[in-house]
Amino acid sequence: MNKYFNIAIVTALSVAITSFKGNAMSDLSQYVDPFIGVDGGGNVFPGPCVPFGMVKVGPDCGGKDWNAGWDRDGNIHGFSNVHVSGTGGGCKYGNVLFAPITGNLDMQDYSSPRNNEHVALGLYEVDLKRYGTSARLTALQRSAMHEYTFPASDDSKIIIDLGSFLSSHERQYLVGSEVRIISDKEIEGYTRVRGGWNIGEPYTVYFYAVFDTPSDDCGTWKSHRVEPGKREQYDTSEPTGAYFSYRTSDKQKVTVKVGISYLSTGKARMNLSEMNSWNFDEVRAACVSRWNEILNKIEVKGSDEQKKIFYTALYHSYLQPVDKTGENSKWISDEPYYDDYYCIWDTFRATHPLFTLLTPSKQVDMLRSLLDIYRYEGYAPDARSGDDNGRVQGGSNVDILFTDAYVKGLKGIDYELALEAMIKNAEVSPGDDERKEGRGGISDYNEKGFVSTKFERAGTRTMEYANCDYAIATLARGLKEKEIAQKYMERSRNWQNLWNPDVESLGFKGFVWPRYSDGSWWSENDYSVFQGGTWPDFVYETFSWELSFYVPHDVNALIEKCGGKEQFTRRLDTYFSHEKWDQRWYMGLFQISNEPGFLTPTLYNYVGRPDKTAEVVRKTLKERYNTTKEGIPGNDDSGSMSSWYVFHALGFYPNTGQDLYLISSPTFEEAVIHLENGRDLSIKAKKASDKNIYVQSVKLNGEPLDACSFKHTDIANGGTLEFVMGSKPSKWGTVGVENQL
Incomplete structure (x- = not known):
């Protein structure tokens, strides 16, 4: 052979x-190894295909x-x-x-x-x-x-x-x-x-x-x-x-x-x-x-091992969803058609934002496809495979994708129709099969302001619905729909209705906690902040200690709930260091193997501690990703784990649904992103190494950047990001991140 x-x-x-x-x-x-991540639960597809290929042999x-x-x-x-590639479940x-x-x-x-x-x-x-x-x-x-x-x-x-x-x-x-x-x-x-x-x-x-x-x-x-x-x-x-x-x-x-x-x-x-x-x-x-057309979107300067992990991760990010334009078995349409969104609950956090950055025309096609599904079937799905919607794991996170595209300036999308689809998700029950599409338990959520334990995954649903409501409010505001914007902005605070200030764990008070239909809290004898869950439980692929950090649209309010910046920092420190479980699968309590914790390392930025973001991110990249068959930390989930790596290796990470990137710690001394519009984004990280993980200073397009964040619109037409790295924490970034709410 x-x-x-x-x-x-x-x-x-x-x-x-x-x-x-x-x-x-x-x-x-030469830097792509399709065997990386096939084992150890990564479940990636090792065979040949093209980007978004319908055939995977x-x-x-x-x-x-x-x-x-x-x-x-x-x-x-x-x-x-x-x-399919990287999926869990059946x-x-x-x-x-x-x-x-x-x-x-x-x-x-x-x-x-x-x-x-x-x-x-x-x-x-x-x-x-x-x-x-x-x-x-x-x-x-x-x-x-x-x-x-x-x-x-x-x-x-x-x-x-x-x-x-x-x-x-x-x-x-x-x-x-x-x-x-x-x-x-x-x-x-x-x-x-x-x-x-x-x-x-x-x-x-x-x-x-x-x-x-x-x-x-x-x-x-x-x-x-x-x-x-x-x-x-x-x-x-x-x-x-x-x-x-x-x-x-x-x-x-x-x-x-x-x-x-x-x-x-x-x-x-x-x-x-x-x-x-x-x-x-x-x-x-x-x-x-x-594939080279995709891989050459980003050029990096690094070791062969770095390139192998990076370009394989980029490769994995583009395996799904599947472009089936002209192959829609349900209706005839001139719109693009994509299938195997498996699932947006996984991919909205990093994979779709990566498409928006590198191949925005493809992201536009996908969103048009999702709107066409809404047009003909009544719901824009959170998951779809085999030309059929299902299953919804948490929120109607397609809402966040529409808003993310809007705030990042993507053209060619019917945003009025998108808002209509988002409101349908938020207001109309999907009926008997609440795992298929829409929002399950919204009779509770819309009446009480939270999903009670009468419904499965009540904690995950409530927290994610609040973020999805923020996405609706943001798009409505952009479309001058003031009453709609105000209504859903108020609803975006519903996450606070599951915040039990009396629950204490590891020296910290206040956690997301289950409530009965009458509004009363579950007893601490009946539930634990460390209790995980899947489909029938209070939380999905997470636990309360972790889910309590999931307020991506309202982080400043979360910090206040946790007792202020110092206490919030201590809580994050404990989350990333407490060795309650097998550290082969966790870093402290942080499980990179599941998506609810994806954003959590960058929450340090909101309290002006980007040095701690750098420590957690670099440790994760070094210890949880490698070139072996077990080189991905859990199910790749249609490229989710891989795109998380790609962003952080470049030195920033999206808070999806907002025009916002949070700076972490670039691993390459030089990287160039060739944008689809013909412009280049040059990223230089002077002295970047395994030892020099801390950002000392940043310039964005030649101007000093004091905040540890920047906007997509700052780089959409190219530009320069210039980092100076060092071996010790600096005073850079102490101003934190401007909250979006």
Whole structure:
């Protein structure tokens, strides 16, 4: 197997890679390792795809709950063409599976142990020990290329299993499938599946595949009944599949091109036209070229290890959502269409702000897509997969994305319609299925000013609804809707209605606490500030000690509730240092592995202690991110963990929904962000190193910056950020951050 770039791909890359400015781009693909974060709960997708690619072709292994298909230990079942990346919970997709085998077809188990597994950007390759076969995979936007190598055999086969999909505790179920062999080199069909993580309605994946080598024989099956020579199996709600047989010489290759669609087999055939070459290296080079367009948005000066972590994180940030424009299975529209928002609860905090900074036109397309979903289905979702909304984890955080775009000056969005969608979220109950869309428990929230424990996730919902209400108020104010702005600004303070000033822990008083419908507090015998939770609980993927910091829109009021700046600083110190739990997963009480704590390290800025922000951020970057298969601290969550890294490595972090970046500690001496409008943002951090983590001074566009924050609008047209770093804390930034409320 070819483990390295060969002459053909280097030549192809040299032709394919051209920059957005017309100059040759750097080949930054060498710094991307798709295996970083596949293990240890990271669940990232290791196979080839392009940015926001609809096709993600990769291995499906034998274990359960491996959301991206890959498993450290399991045998390889085959190579399916549709996956997600970095997600937790139940699986989704794993559809239209191909596998190269030899000998008799064992329908009960045709999986194989693996050997010589290797990945690089745009490439996955592996040997299947059971059969002596090997596979190489690459992909474009809506198509995949499978290159299979066989031993000498009179009975080599490529099988296409339409009854296969990823399995988990939140199951997918086969609804039906169909297959038709068109010729000795062509096949088409579909698989229809329901369920999975979002408990979604059935989705259908259509395919059309063409082989470079005519088969010697073929056949199909239905529900494990193999029928040699039969070319069609119609949909009777049973699993179907097909095989092509070959008499192969040693190391003979058979290449398959697969087009995927969510509309029809005819559309799948059309989608395959994007892959106009049978040369594997050329197709891979085209994939790599697409990625280099994204990776070259940021140039950094650092060590190879730094670059490997950084550019892999940037790569992971652009795997989802999926651009399915023209592939909407529910309605016909000229608007952009994106799917697999999995979930905005994760990605609104860092991933979408990264899109806004680097590729604002893509962010605009996504927001237009979300508005089109609202137009036709009645709710702009917080989560969506398989063309179906669900599941909502906390607030209606799509609200914050609309406001974030507005305050950062993004054009081409119908903000009046966005405000309408946001108010719908805030006022209209989604009905019986409160996990699908909208805001669950709003009858309580709108009447009492908090969500009581009559409803699940009452704490998370109340705190996040308050932030979402602030987003509504901000957009309404910008659109001159004064009464709406005033109403929701008042509601944005509802987080205070769950603040119990009498609860004490570790020497601090006042925490978010559950309340009954009658307004009375739960007893401390019934609840603990350290009690975590998921779907049916008071909090979601957090605990009260952590959630009590989540007031991103009203931090100054939170500081007052905590007893002032000094006491708030002490509380943060305790949060980041108290070793209550296993420190392999926590830093103190801080769990970077879940999103509710994403903003918390930068809260030190609000009390004029950016030195402490720097300490926590640098420690997290150093100890929780690396170049191994476990190099991401928990589920990557559609690039959330990775985009958190990208921002902090550059030295700042967004408070989404506000025109605000909070300064942390830049890790690179030099970085340049090539903005989409053709301007550059130059970031220089003099003396930056593992030792020199503290900001001594900052200049923004040549002017001294005293606050430890700046605005997106300050850099949207390029400019310079100049840091001087040192090994000891300085007096810089003691003025803190101007609150937005």
